[in-house]
Amino acid sequence: MGRFIAQRILHAIFAMFVITVVIFGTVRLSGDPARMMISDEAPHEQYLEMRRLLLLDRPIPEQYWRWVSQAAQGDFGTSLRYQIPVSELVSTRLPATLELAVAAYGFTLLLGLTIGVYSAAFRGSALDAGARLLAVMGQAAPNFWLGIMLVLVFAVWLNWLPSGGRGEWRHLVLPAITLGWGPVAGLMRITRSSMIEVLSSDYVRLARVKGVGETSVLWKHAFKNGALPILTFASLVFLGLIRGSVIVETVFFWPGIGLLVLEGVNNRDFQLVQAIILLFSSWVIFGNLLVDILYVYLNPKIKH
Amino acid sequence: MSEEPRSPNADSSHLLEVTDLHVEFQTKTGPSRAVDGVSFYVDEGESLGIVGESGCGKSVTAMGILRLIASTGRIASGSVRLDGEELTELSNSQMRAIRGKKISMIMQDPMTALNPTFTIGYQVGEAMKIHEGVRGKSLLGRVLQLLRLVNIPAAERRVRDYPDQFSGGMRQRIAGAIGISTTPQVLICDEPTTALDVTIQAQYLELLKEVQEQTGVALVFITHDMGIVARMCERVAVMYAGRVVESGTTREVFRNPAHPYTISLLRCLPRLEGVERLESIDGQPPDPREMPPGCRFAPRCPKAQQQCHEAYPEFAPVSSGHHASCFFPGGW
Numbered sequence: 001m002g003r004f005i006a007q008r009i010l011h012a013i014f015a016m017f018v019i020t021v022v023i024f025g026t027v028r029l030s031g032d033p034a035r036m037m038i039s040d041e042a043p044h045e046q047y048l049e050m051r052r053l054l055l056l057d058r059p060i061p062e063q064y065w066r067w068v069s070q071a072a073q074g075d076f077g078t079s080l081r082y083q084i085p086v087s088e089l090v091s092t093r094l095p096a097t098l099e100l101a102v103a104a105y106g107f108t109l110l111l112g113l114t115i116g117v118y119s120a121a122f123r124g125s126a127l128d129a130g131a132r133l134l135a136v137m138g139q140a141a142p143n144f145w146l147g148i149m150l151v152l153v154f155a156v157w158l159n160w161l162p163s164g165g166r167g168e169w170r171h172l173v174l175p176a177i178t179l180g181w182g183p184v185a186g187l188m189r190i191t192r193s194s195m196i197e198v199l200s201s202d203y204v205r206l207a208r209v210k211g212v213g214e215t216s217v218l219w220k221h222a223f224k225n226g227a228l229p230i231l232t233f234a235s236l237v238f239l240g241l242i243r244g245s246v247i248v249e250t251v252f253f254w255p256g257i258g259l260l261v262l263e264g265v266n267n268r269d270f271q272l273v274q275a276i277i278l279l280f281s282s283w284v285i286f287g288n289l290l291v292d293i294l295y296v297y298l299n300p301k302i303k304h
Numbered sequence: 305m306s307e308e309p310r311s312p313n314a315d316s317s318h319l320l321e322v323t324d325l326h327v328e329f330q331t332k333t334g335p336s337r338a339v340d341g342v343s344f345y346v347d348e349g350e351s352l353g354i355v356g357e358s359g360c361g362k363s364v365t366a367m368g369i370l371r372l373i374a375s376t377g378r379i380a381s382g383s384v385r386l387d388g389e390e391l392t393e394l395s396n397s398q399m400r401a402i403r404g405k406k407i408s409m410i411m412q413d414p415m416t417a418l419n420p421t422f423t424i425g426y427q428v429g430e431a432m433k434i435h436e437g438v439r440g441k442s443l444l445g446r447v448l449q450l451l452r453l454v455n456i457p458a459a460e461r462r463v464r465d466y467p468d469q470f471s472g473g474m475r476q477r478i479a480g481a482i483g484i485s486t487t488p489q490v491l492i493c494d495e496p497t498t499a500l501d502v503t504i505q506a507q508y509l510e511l512l513k514e515v516q517e518q519t520g521v522a523l524v525f526i527t528h529d530m531g532i533v534a535r536m537c538e539r540v541a542v543m544y545a546g547r548v549v550e551s552g553t554t555r556e557v558f559r560n561p562a563h564p565y566t567i568s569l570l571r572c573l574p575r576l577e578g579v580e581r582l583e584s585i586d587g588q589p590p591d592p593r594e595m596p597p598g599c600r601f602a603p604r605c606p607k608a609q610q611q612c613h614e615a616y617p618e619f620a621p622v623s624s625g626h627h628a629s630c631f632f633p634g635g636w
Contacts, residue, residue, distance in 0.1 A: 123375070202411050203419040208372050209411075210431040210482070211404030224421040 005293055012289045019281040020071075024064050027270045032056075036268040037080060054080075067274070076275035081267045086275045090257065096166055097256030100249070101241045103172050104180035108237060112184045113230070116191025120199060121218055131188060138185030143244060147178040147251035164253035175252040179244050183237040190233045194226035201225070228295065235291040239284050317388060318345035319522050320369070320407075320490050325382035327361070327368045336592045338364040338377070340546035346490065346539075349516065351523040353533035353554065355569065356543035359589055362526045365543070366492045370407060371399050387489060405435040408488040412495040414476035418467035424451075424478050425463030431486050450481040454511060473504040480511065487519050494526045509536055530573050534558060542566045545589050545600035548619070552626030562622040562633035565601045599629070607636050 034050040051057045055066065070077070076086035119128040154174060155163035162171050198204060199222050207221040223230075242257075249258035257276055264272035327339035339361040346352040354362045367373050369384050371391060384391040386406060391399065408431070411417035418427060429447045432438045438446060444463070451459035454477035456470075467475055476496070483491050493512065497505040509532065516523055525537055533540050533554060541551040542563065550563040561567045571583040587604040590596055596603060602612040609632070617631045 202413060202416040205372065206409070206411055206417050206479075206482070207419070207430075209370060209403055209409045211400045211402070211434050212430065213400060221419055221422075225419065 004296060008289055008292045012285050015285050016282060019285070020068055020278065021064070023274055023277050023281070024067060027274050028060075031268055033080060033268050033270045071275070071278060076278075077271035079264075079269055079272045081264075081269045081272070086272050089260065089272065090275060090279065093255060093257050093260045096254060097242065097245050097249070097258060099166075100172065100175055100179060100245060100254055100256060101238070103176035104178075104241050104248075105238050107176055107180035108183045108187060108241075109234065111180075112187030112234075113191055115184075116188040116230075117195055117218055117223065119188070120192045120195035121214075123196060128192075131192070135185040135189055138181055141181070143178050143182050144247050144251055146181055147174070147248060150174045150178055151251075164251075166255055175248050175254050178251065179241055179248040182244070183240065187230070187234060187237060191226070191230050194229045195222055198222045198226040232291060232295060235287065235294070239287040242280060242283055318385075319348050319350075319387060320524070321345040321383075321385045322365070322369065323383040323385070325365065325368055325384065326380040327364050327373060327377055328380040329374075329377040331376075331593065334593055337380075337546055337595070338592055339368060340592075340595075341382070342543070342546070342548055344541045344548060344551060346522045346524055348489070348522055349520040350539070351516070351525065351537040353525045353527060353537035353540040354543060355527060355530060355533055355540060357528060357585075357589060360543045361546040361592075362543050363494055366409065366494055366524070366526050369492070370403055370409065372403075401435070404431040404488075405486050406488055407490045407492065408483045408486065409492040409494060410476075410479050410483040410496050414472055414479050414500075417479045418475055420467055423464050423466060424470070427467075428463075428478065428481050428485060431482065435486050446485075450485055451478070453484075453515075454478065454481045455507075456481075473500055473508070476500055476504075476508060477511070480508070480515075484515050484519070484521065488521060490522045490524060492524045492526065495528070496525070497529075497532065512536070530558075530569055542569065545595065546592060547600065547629070549601065549630070550626075550628040552622070552628075556623060556626045560623065560626070561635070562626070562628035563601070563630045564605045564607050564632075564636070566628075567635055599631070607632050 034047060034054055034056055037050050037054075038046055048057070055063060058066075067077075074087055076090070078084065079086050079089050082089055115131045115134070119125075119131040122128055151163045151174060154161045161173050163174075165171055195218075199218075201222075203225075204217060204222050207217050212221065245254075245256060246258035246262060248254065249256045250262055253259070257279070261273060261276040263269070264276065322345070323343050325339055325342045326337060329336045329338055342361070342365050344352065344354070354365065356362050364373070364377075368379055369391070371379070371394075373379065379392055382392070386402065389402075391402065394402070418424065425444070425447050428450055429438070429443045432446055433443060447463060448459045451463065456462060456474060456477065462470075467478075470478065480496075483493075491512075496512070497508055500508060512523060513536065515521065523536070525532060527533065537554050539552065540554045540557050541548045542557070542565065543549065544563075544565050550557060550561070550566045557566060558570065561570055565585075568583070568585045572585070585604060590600055590603065596613065598611075598613040598615055599605070599608070599617055602608040605612065611631055617629045619627050619629045622628050622633055
């Protein structure tokens with residue numbers, strides 16, 4: 001078990017290295033930040049001065065090393081636009097994104113797991129058929145479209161909820177549903193198929209033979225065995241929600257990281273963009289690492 | 305149906321008495337009667353064998369007794385009485401209180417009958433926790449006692465292990481421990497030894513017998529193995545295509561089998577003396593959705609006459625306590 005985890009950690013470190021190279025390279029291929037910083041009529045000397053200031057005149061490997069070693073210490077440079085440290089900027093915006101992601105995740109889990117488990121338990125019923133329809137609709141609708149539709153109905157027509165911004169809980173409802181909706185369908189389907197398989201197993205039958213109550217049969221005996229694929233999927237969903245936040249935050253003008261990175265891209269704020277993409281990537285890589293470890297913990301077959 | 309066989313002892317009271325049980329499944333091509341008028345009984349301290357090929361309805365009968373038929377099926381009619389109580393009329397929660405307490409079951413395949421994500425200690429103790437409210441130290445004590453009873457070495461250490469850390473034979477014994485944990489009145493053993501090798505099989509059957517002597521549990525063996533019946537059961541009911549075609553004491557049925565199907569089954573058993581080739585029964589059992597109008601074994605029966613294809617033979621006494629559904633009972 002220890003060896004398995006050590007191996008996974010090494011994989012994660014290697015993946016982080018590759019990611020930093022890719023981010024570093026992509027940002028430099030996408031345009032010259034120094035040009036963005038000065039006006040078009042500015043003399044060439046001023047441009048060179050700007051490049052020197054941003055350290056863009058140094059050899060590429062040196063730039064990379066500087067960036068990585070500073071990032072490792074939490075120093076991501078200064079935002080070109082806001083003129084404050086990127087780390088400070090990100091940490092003021094991060095709570096908003098996490099708040100949105102957690103709310104959306106709660107929505108996804110509640111709906112996806114409940115519908116999945118019960119549509120497996122009542123396979124072939126009207127509930128099951130309705131759930132399948134929901135799944136198709138959920139997977140077919142892109143979340144920016146869903147967001148706009150929700151705003152149209154609940155903010156513009158019904159005037160029940162605000163159309164954007166961050167504040168009290170009412171602001172959270174529509175963006176959370178928009179962000180959480182897509183993965184509901186997937187989670188529900190994974191849960192359903194995984195549970196159907198488990199529910200027909202002998203040990204579930206034996207649990208019933210013992211006189212175990214139906215709720216306990218479903219959520220304890222069956223779910224714990226069906227949980228492995230569900231857990232893996234559900235964790236990946238959470239990792240994906242952060243990524244999805246870029247679009248949803250834009251639609252709802254939610255002041256989180258997603259909105260920040262979009263602004264950063266528009267402004268060629270390369271320090272900022274690099275930092276946020278690195279954050280997203282390490283989020284996914286270390287998130288996956290955690291999923292792997294959790295997977296081992298929950299699966300006695302791997303554990304022993 | 306007029307030819308429905310009646311239990312030979314319908315009016316006297318037995319520990320478990322199944323009378324004219326019908327179980328139906330919905331299929332795309334119409335209802336399928338997997339169990340079509342089955343009757344039998346078993347008394348305290350007794351062992352009954354229910355024998356037949358796979359698909360004859362014996363496992364469905366067992367699940368019908370426990371009222372655990374899959375959602376596409378239902379008990380269409382009939383009665384299941386346990387200790388005087390009609391199980392088919394109980395509410396779901398009343399039935400749950402009986403399952404695992406008064407009737408228990410040992411599953412066919414020890415490799416799949418135990419839940420891989422719970423320790424065996426938990427699984428052995430669960431029914432006692434549910435039905436007897438035993439908790440904590442005293443529960444652990446009872447679990448250890450059971451594990452020792454079924455010969456699990458180093459039980460104190462192994463209660464915390466998971467099923468995949470045990471061999472097939474040990475798992476089957478653990479499944480047995482679960483079955484007897486609440487000292488049920490009836491224990492249904494569904495092909496209890498098919499997955500075990502011969503020496504372990506014999507030990508396991510011996511263990512079940514010991515438990516029966518100690519607790520007086522009635523054992524119902526669901527099996528296709530006439531050898532197990534001969535070894536374990538006082539009485540036997542032979543099932544074919546959803547019905548009991550012959551029943552009686554094991555001694556009598558083995559000595560004077562009346563139904564050609566029973567005779568064929570017995571001829572499939574290997575014998576020590578002689579080197580005759582083992583027989584097999586030609587053909588397939590009928591599709592339960594398209595049962596032949598007459599005797600269901602007639603299409604495969606070497607003795608079948610015109611009459612056999614037209615009417616279903618009554619379940620009639622052959623000798624004392626020995627009944628069979630055949631117009632021409634006896635060998636050929």
